[in-house]
Amino acid sequence: MEVELSKEEEIERLVESLKDSKSSDWEFHDKYNPIYSTGKGLNKSVVEEISEIKKEPDWMRRMRLKALEIFQSKPMPTWGPDLSGIDWENTTYYNRPDERKSQNWDDVPDQIKDTFQKLGIPEMEQKYLAGSVAQYESEGVYHSLKKVWEDKGVVFMDLDSAVKNHPDLVKDYFCKAVPFTDNKFAALNGAVWSGGSFLYVPKGVHIDMPLQTYFRMNNESTGQFEHTIVVGDEGSKVHYIEGCTAPRWDKDSLHSAIVEIYAQRDSDVRYTSVQNWSKSVYNMPTKRAWVDERAKMEWVGGSLGSKITMIYPSSYLRGPYASTSNLNISLAGAGTVKDTGAKAIHMAPHTTSKIIAKSISIEDGKAIYRGLLRMNKGAVDSRSKVQCDALLINDDSQSLTFPHDEIYEPTATFSHEASVGKIGTEELTYLRSRGLSEDEASSMIVLGFLDDVMKEIPMEFAIEMNRLVKLEMNKLGAVG
Amino acid sequence: MVELKITNLRASVEGKEILKGVDFDVKGGEIHALMGPNGAGKSTLGNVLIGHPNYAIEGGSIMLDGNNLTEKTPEERARAGLFLAFQSPISIPGVKISSFLRTAYKQLHPEDKVTVTEFFNRVKEHLRFVGLDESFMSRSVNDGFSGGERKRFEILQMAILKPKIVVLDEIDSGLDVDALRLVAEEIIKYHNSEVGFLIITHYQRILRNIDPDFVHILMNGKIVRNGDKSLALKIEEEGYDWIKE
Ligand SMILES: Nc1ncnc2c1ncn2[C@@H]1O[C@H](COP(=O)(O)OP(=O)(O)OP(=O)(O)O)[C@@H](O)[C@H]1O
Ligand SMILES: [Mg+2]
Numbered sequence: 001m002e003v004e005l006s007k008e009e010e011i012e013r014l015v016e017s018l019k020d021s022k023s024s025d026w027e028f029h030d031k032y033n034p035i036y037s038t039g040k041g042l043n044k045s046v047v048e049e050i051s052e053i054k055k056e057p058d059w060m061r062r063m064r065l066k067a068l069e070i071f072q073s074k075p076m077p078t079w080g081p082d083l084s085g086i087d088w089e090n091t092t093y094y095n096r097p098d099e100r101k102s103q104n105w106d107d108v109p110d111q112i113k114d115t116f117q118k119l120g121i122p123e124m125e126q127k128y129l130a131g132s133v134a135q136y137e138s139e140g141v142y143h144s145l146k147k148v149w150e151d152k153g154v155v156f157m158d159l160d161s162a163v164k165n166h167p168d169l170v171k172d173y174f175c176k177a178v179p180f181t182d183n184k185f186a187a188l189n190g191a192v193w194s195g196g197s198f199l200y201v202p203k204g205v206h207i208d209m210p211l212q213t214y215f216r217m218n219n220e221s222t223g224q225f226e227h228t229i230v231v232g233d234e235g236s237k238v239h240y241i242e243g244c245t246a247p248r249w250d251k252d253s254l255h256s257a258i259v260e261i262y263a264q265r266d267s268d269v270r271y272t273s274v275q276n277w278s279k280s281v282y283n284m285p286t287k288r289a290w291v292d293e294r295a296k297m298e299w300v301g302g303s304l305g306s307k308i309t310m311i312y313p314s315s316y317l318r319g320p321y322a323s324t325s326n327l328n329i330s331l332a333g334a335g336t337v338k339d340t341g342a343k344a345i346h347m348a349p350h351t352t353s354k355i356i357a358k359s360i361s362i363e364d365g366k367a368i369y370r371g372l373l374r375m376n377k378g379a380v381d382s383r384s385k386v387q388c389d390a391l392l393i394n395d396d397s398q399s400l401t402f403p404h405d406e407i408y409e410p411t412a413t414f415s416h417e418a419s420v421g422k423i424g425t426e427e428l429t430y431l432r433s434r435g436l437s438e439d440e441a442s443s444m445i446v447l448g449f450l451d452d453v454m455k456e457i458p459m460e461f462a463i464e465m466n467r468l469v470k471l472e473m474n475k476l477g478a479v480g
Numbered sequence: 481m482v483e484l485k486i487t488n489l490r491a492s493v494e495g496k497e498i499l500k501g502v503d504f505d506v507k508g509g510e511i512h513a514l515m516g517p518n519g520a521g522k523s524t525l526g527n528v529l530i531g532h533p534n535y536a537i538e539g540g541s542i543m544l545d546g547n548n549l550t551e552k553t554p555e556e557r558a559r560a561g562l563f564l565a566f567q568s569p570i571s572i573p574g575v576k577i578s579s580f581l582r583t584a585y586k587q588l589h590p591e592d593k594v595t596v597t598e599f600f601n602r603v604k605e606h607l608r609f610v611g612l613d614e615s616f617m618s619r620s621v622n623d624g625f626s627g628g629e630r631k632r633f634e635i636l637q638m639a640i641l642k643p644k645i646v647v648l649d650e651i652d653s654g655l656d657v658d659a660l661r662l663v664a665e666e667i668i669k670y671h672n673s674e675v676g677f678l679i680i681t682h683y684q685r686i687l688r689n690i691d692p693d694f695v696h697i698l699m700n701g702k703i704v705r706n707g708d709k710s711l712a713l714k715i716e717e718e719g720y721d722w723i724k725e
Contacts, residue, residue: 424570425533425534426570427570427572429530429532429533429534429554430566430569430570430572430621431572431575431580431584432553432554432555432558433530433531433532433554433555433557433558433562433563433564434558434580434584434587434588434637434641435555435558435559435584435587435588435641436555436583436584436587437555437587438553438555440583440587444572444575444579444580444583445572445574445575447574447575448572448573448574448575448576448620449573449574450574451573451574451575451576451620452574
């Protein structure tokens with residue numbers, strides 16, 4: 001019980017400190033102009049220009065051009081939300097914020113440093129992280145890794161730097177789990193990718209503190225196309241965290257990332273992402289993990305904001321006893337479509353997957369769960385459990401579930417559970433009759449709905465999520 | 481001087497008039513009992529007092545210490561000092577009792593700079609008084625509570641949140657003998673000259689432990705009799721039939 005209390009106190013203290021350090025909200029816009037931009041629109045010369053300015057090896061340039069062809073030939077996906085609003089012509093595909101890539105915050109240009117400071121990044125790095133990368137617009141501007149880990153052979157930096165410094169390592173993994181032929185947005189990323197992180201954890205190395213990348217989009221009508229690769233070599237253990245924010249814009253912007261994770265034999269890899277987009281962002285990343293024998297892959301995602309989000313982190317369970325869990329929280333505010341879910345592909349015997357999706361829809365927000373569970377023939381005694389819970393805040397809030405199962409193995413077992421609840425007048429009135437304002441009452445109910453999964457996410461992010469939910473409920477004003 | 485003044489209060493639910501002109505005053509230090517047959521409108525009165533949005537006030541007024549609460553939101557009324565122990569408290573999954581009470585207390589008593597630890601010690605102490613285990617601190621509000629546990633928790637909230645006017649809607653229903661005694665003790669302990677009570681009940685039992693100064697009978701949306709505790713005794717023996725509206 002005493003432990004319980006001191007944790008409460010700790011949370012309270014942290015919430016207070018976050019209030020001070022981030023009181024300005026994340027939706028501020030920096031007056032910072034890129035030093036180099038490819039301008040609006042996309043064609044072969046834009047792609048060549050990106051490769052040129054990055055002084056890339058030839059194999060990368062050729063890969064980009066191939067990806068561009070595929071992008072141009074692939075149709076838009078029509079099975080999901082309406083993407084006709086994406087304005088390809090008016091998007092800027094590459095913005096270079098600065099020449100330098102620093103390993104010391106003091107060397108980062110003041111305005112960019114201020115932004116990350118407002119977001120509390122350097123402070124978090126000191127307190128909780130083994131290493132961090134900060135990306136501004138299209139490029140990583142800062143990276144650091146504590147010396148103990150560097151000495152053990154851990155590599156952690158933005159992918160561009162890794163292409164230069166560790167080309168062979170990168171080549172082994174680049175676009176293997178997610179080939180750019182996968183879908184139109186993966187192809188786009190292949191053509192214009194810039195930034196993202198490269199993390200390699202050598203055999204048997206256990207990193208006890210998380211490593212984090214923070215992405216910041218600043219200019220409107222800009223695309224962000226980072227490509228992240230996490231490799232947990234045999235028997236290693238690592239927790240990688242991503243945070244993304246963007247200011248409030250009037251014009252739409254596009255975020256289309258690739259995340260590839262390689263959880264090799266006996267490794268334990270956790271990937272957490274907390275995304276907090278402005279209401280004008282199309283968020284279309286492709287995230288996939290290869291999970292080998294006895295390895296464990298955990299996806300934890302919190303997704304707030306954006307106009308349309310489509311994310312379905314996938315785990316390919318390739319070796320016996322590989323396991324994956326996928327925990328996703330999404331908040332669909334007014335005017336937002338959250339089309340999220342998970343895929344688990346069981347390719348080997350005794351593999352297990354567990355998917356928990358929690359969604360909250362506010363006003364006319366629409367939260368969709370779209371999942372794929374596949375049990376290949378031969379995935380003997382594999383198991384899967386899928387649970388989807390939806391909370392609707394207003395009368396016009398919506399939630400839909402599209403689970404899709406392909407079971408080719410008779411010994412495999414799986415279960416689906418789904419629930420839809422509505423925030424009720426009785427619950428609100430009960431809390432309000434105890435002095436809580438309507439906003440406080442509804443955010444308390446929403447956070448209560450998330451309670452069983454909040455434990456699963458790192459405390460700093462639970463607090464951040466907490467703050468964001470409250471903020472979202474505040475903006476809403478009257479509920480019910 | 482604490483004073484709740486209800487004047488000619490009329491209210492409806494879903495277009496149906498339930499309260500048809502209710503008058504009475506509750507002053508600090510006083511204990512009022514409100515009795516009446518099922519469906520008379522007792523719980524409706526409680527809900528109207530706290531500003532439940534499903535109940536529409538059609539006329540009359542609710543004043544607390546000279547402030548007109550008639551048009552106020554539930555939270556404004558709570559902050560003014562009104563508290564209702566619900567007849568059937570609703571469960572709110574995932575909302576931890578500890579953080580719920582802490583948030584509520586901060587709203588109701590912003591002047592009290594009690595630390596988290598002190599505050600939680602207070603809660604633990606009162607959990608003991610009402611016969612609930614300390615582990616309730618980390619449970620969710622009313623979630624999975626038995627009927628009696630819900631009632632005990634309502635009384636705990638009263639003791640912790642320190643309102644000026646306490647409305648208890650059938651706090652005695654569903655309590656075992658020991659729980660009834662604990663709850664009554666907690667009420668008596670909290671009773672002082674700065675707090676007024678309105679105890680809605682069907683039974684004489686609780687009134688044996690807690691001496692009411694006044695007894696009112698509500699029938700068909702109106703107060704039809706006012707008296708002292710002998711009135712409650714008579715109801716227990718003879719029911720409501722003898723009262724002509
Ligand atoms: N939300 C509601 N919707 C419809 N009718 C309601 C609602 N709330 C109360 N009523 C009706 O109002 C009348 C008064 O109900 P109320 O709950 O106030 O009675 P009560 O005096 O508390 O009865 P009991 O002793 O059974 O608790 C009843 O006829 C009840 O059905
Ligand atoms: Mg009642």
